[in-house]
Amino acid sequence: MTWTAADLPSFSGRTVIVTGANSGLGLVTARELARVGADVIVAVRNLDKGAAAAQTMSGNVEVRKLDLQSLASVREFADTVERVDVLINNAGIMAVPLSRTAEGFESQIGTNHLGHFALTNLLLPKLTDRVVTVSSLMHLIGWISLKDLNWKSRPYLAWPAYGQSKLANLLFTSELQRRLTASGSSVRAVAAHPGYSATNLQGQTGNAIGDKIFTAANKVATDADFGARQTLYAASQDIPGDSFIGPRFGMRGPTGRSARSPLARKADTQKALWQLSEQLTDTAYPL
DSSP states (O other): OOOOGGGOOOOTTOEEEEETTTSHHHHHHHHHHHHTTOEEEEEESOHHHHHHHHTTOOSOEEEEEOOTTOHHHHHHHHHTOSOEEEEEEOOOOOSOOSOBOTTSOBHHHIIIIIIHHHHHHHHGGGEEEEEEEEOOGGGGGOOOOSSOTTSSSSOOOHHHHHHHHHHHHHHHHHHHHHHHHHTTOOOEEEEEOOSSBOOTTSSOSSOHHHHHHHHHHHTTSBOHHHHHHHHHHHHHSOOOTTOEEEETTSSSSSEEEOOOOGGGGOHHHHHHHHHHHHHHHTOOOOO
């Protein structure tokens, strides 16, 4: 039997934060969790877009400001949270032209990994159930440069930068779960990927040819409901810590455990990236 969002259990009385929930996978994720009774915090950079998205959802939905490209914004948002059951690190950017965050991080590693890294550490003392981080099949092309994580000494390449950030999501999840287990916490860290779903994440490359390729590819892609299904499964089902959830056949198929690259399984890289991320964000594992 294929699991779908229709199989979600009740989330009544539970608080869920979904980053980047104003469109695409995040919007569907937030909408479905609100439908089954969750108190959903839509954490977005653009409050107007967040409010418009919230109007399409039923249930208790609150919009709050969160700019993952600013650690000051991350800290301000975390300070507004009293308690949270599930944190869904969903927001992301993909294959964009080179730009930098407020702290000078390359924007993809800054948004997709470092912003969420800081947010997770700041919220962990208030978190009761799990952290779900959305990665990608494109982690398979990723390679972590611990010496030049932010593309300052090598020529910038948009796709390898994206792959690095999505590989970082998996390394982060594994190391977070190791630390949670070591400290006796019942909180779980898991990851998910959508396969290939047509959302507005695509078509932002700044390259006319690349954007046309995305437009064509989106015609055969799955929809956002299918992509969000993987995240919802990871957020709701009784799965082991450090699980990686996605479609069985990569881009399509029933939802379940997914394979990750050998580089994503390297414990020494997991630990080294964690230490570097602590230094860059001035946050640390708090439990």
